[in-house]
Amino acid sequence: MKFRAYLILSIFLLVVTPIVITGFVTMEAAEKALQSQALQTGYALSLERTEISHLRENIIYILIIGTVVSLSGAGIFTSELSGSVNKIKQGLDALSHDTNLILLPQRGILGEIVASINQLAEKLRETRSHRDALLKSSPNGIITVDKNGKIILFNPAASILTGISQEKALGKKYSDPELTLPIGHLIAATLADCEPVLAKEEILLRPDGNSLAVAVSTSRMHDFHEELIGVLAIMIDLREKRLLEAQVLRANRLAGLGELAAGIAHEIRNPLTAVKGYSQVLEDELEPADPKREYTGVIVKEVNRLDKIVQGLLDFARPSASRFEAANLNEVLEETLALVGTPSFKRRILVQKDYADNVQAEVDKEQFKQILLNLLLNASQAIPGQGTIKITTQCAESNVSVSILDSGVGIAAGTLDKLFDPFFTTRENGTGLGLAIAHQLMELHGGRIEVRSEINVGTEFKLILPLKQGGILDG
Template sequence: MKYRFSLILAIFLLVVIPIFVTGFFSMQTADKALQLTALQAGVSLSPNDMQVQRLRENVIYLLIIGTVVSITGAGIFVSELAGSVQTIQRGLDDLGHNLVTTIKPMHGVMGEISASINRMASRLREAQTHRDALLVNSPNGIITVDASGKIVLFNPAAAFLTGIEQTAALSLNYLQAGFSESLQTLIHTLLQQEETVRAKETLYTRPDGTSIAMAVTGSRLFDMQNRLIGVLLVMIDLREKRLLEEQVLRASRLAALGELASGVAHEIRNPLTAVKGYTQLLDEELPAGDEKHEYTSVIEKEVWRLDRLVQELLAFARPAASRFQPVDLNAAIDETLVLIDNRALREHIELIRDFGEHIVVEADREQIKQILLNLLLNAIQAITEQGTIYLSTRRYDEEAIVRIIDSGTGIMPEHMGELFNPFFTTKEQGTGLGLAIVHQLVELHHGHIQVRSAPERGAAFEIHLPLRQNG
């Protein structure tokens, strides 16, 4: 606006006013010249003739001034139009590289055009933000490859599933990115043949040698002219699905095993009662000092061990119905620790408590203590010399978490998958039912248990319990 006003003022000062001044003096000079010419010719000019002549001259000067002003105005308009067009062009070029760019506000039609472009850029930014958020937060791996085989898109989930760093894969050819042979074959097939691969389950081997179960769907990408522009791969992590399948299968096995164990336990208990009774009777009838007392003692000890096994079998096969009520979790742990304090002291094991603030859960108090006692006894048995057992409680959202971490010998990797299976044990005198019962009781409380361990580096058991059983 300032530029336009300055230019118009300059035109009036440098062009229009000089033309008016020059015209005024020119008209005076022209009048005198006409009068002189008329006198020499002996002709007398009337006032009307003089006015007509002046009117002609004024029209000519007005035409000159109008032409100059029109040309100048047109120049100003064209100059401003060209500047606005250049501003919009530069803004569009910048938008091609950075959607954050905005075109400065303008007036008139060009202002409306620039405002429309800014609104379009804003919508594109929103769409790009949503797309980026979708790609980053998607639990599924997403890979796109262009028609030449170059990786164009590779989201974090794809990096995790394939075991290939995201920044290392982008812009590389799919044959150079380190994909497994099966994935390379799939991409090659999609680029060369007109077909779509639907959710093909596979065990994918990563570059580090580890494997992960996933389903891969592949499809071809086309532009508006129906020309092939690339390939899209969607990879779905199947670990949770496989875990659920294993849990269902395990639950079915345990249910069948529980029924069998219940029947066997009842059948064993009656003969055991008879053996125990007759052994005690024989022991009483033997004379003092008879070496057969040692035999009856061994028989009685083994009968007690079998009876304990039967009791555990019954507890596993038909656990008592849970009686849920508000339980102070920290107090329940303290009550359980009283039972093992002396043993831990004798074996030079330090018990470290790290309890959170008052945590109350809906649970069966005795079953919670049974869970804790079994885990704590396992932890003590895992520590061959002096060591520590760390116990902590925390509340996260709507669940309580209990951690029991020992500094013992740890668990071998090949045993991790069998820990909670009935009758699996690595102890000479173990029954293999302790952890199975723990797992069962935790599930009865609608919770779950996690284990982390490494040989000679101890074990960590983490129990998750809901605060309320009704959700």
């Protein structure tokens, strides 16, 4: 309001004052003309006329001074207005580079303009903050390039998937030979053609030599004039999908194998019983010194071995129903170690224990002992001479873990994916059912087994279990 009042006053002084001055000047000229006429006619001007003449002269002087003052005030006001406008302009220029900047408050209507600008800047900061949080937390790789091919956006997930750092990618062209962007050919195709790429599966060859399966989608970006401004590319990591697909295939394969194994086991067990029985009858009929007794002994021994395999098949095909109860896993570990702690085991293996306090979980104690027994026996057999087995228990908010780390020969990377397949074994006399049964029992417990191994260093099997059955297993 003050700004408007000053503006009206300045206009009045700058426009009306010259008109008034012109009027008085005209009146002065008329007065001089009267005096000149009076001199010519010989009549003197009266006292009143003389005073009026002086009064008019004073008014003219005042108006001249007022005009000068008005012009000066208008100049000062215009200068201040121009300075304030320049400050706002500079603030807007600075805002284009730093959205966190806040313009200094101004007076009058300029203050209202500055307040509106600050409100718009705050909304812009909020929008940008939400956008940055979305891009940073997104598990999908997001890349944008302008119409000239320069990379404008490269979020952290894109850096993880491609193996290229954000610092290296931003500001460079996607076709830069030093960048070697794995999806550069899809971006180029989208820039050249109007057809987008929809969920195209690609194998990314990363700079570190590893490869990664992703699904890539691209689309062209346009401004409000429908002019092309660039290309958006989104990469979705397919590792989890591939893992789930593999788990489903494995579950289906094992289910079929289990049914087949159950049928075969019953068919094999009956003739094995007959072979064993008749071998024992023959052995009883032979003289103690008869060399044929050696053969009957071998037959019985091998039948027992086959019967053990058949029993393993039955356990794998139809595991017993689980009876879950709260148990202290440290105590279950101690009971299992007592089963494997034979004198020969103790002579070769040093068991190191790192138990957390009161590691409780709902488990079937007998089934969990079977899991631990299989893993401990495998660990001891993986150590050719003397070595160590370190057992660690930990407890988190929603799960517990048991780690069994041996100092054995390790497992080749190419065989890790097959460890839990039935009949797959790396030992000459192994049946390949121990780990398969352990894996199946862990699934019945709602848990999982993680394996980490290094050749000639050792292998770690980590059991992860939920605290309560029916709860969510936190990875």
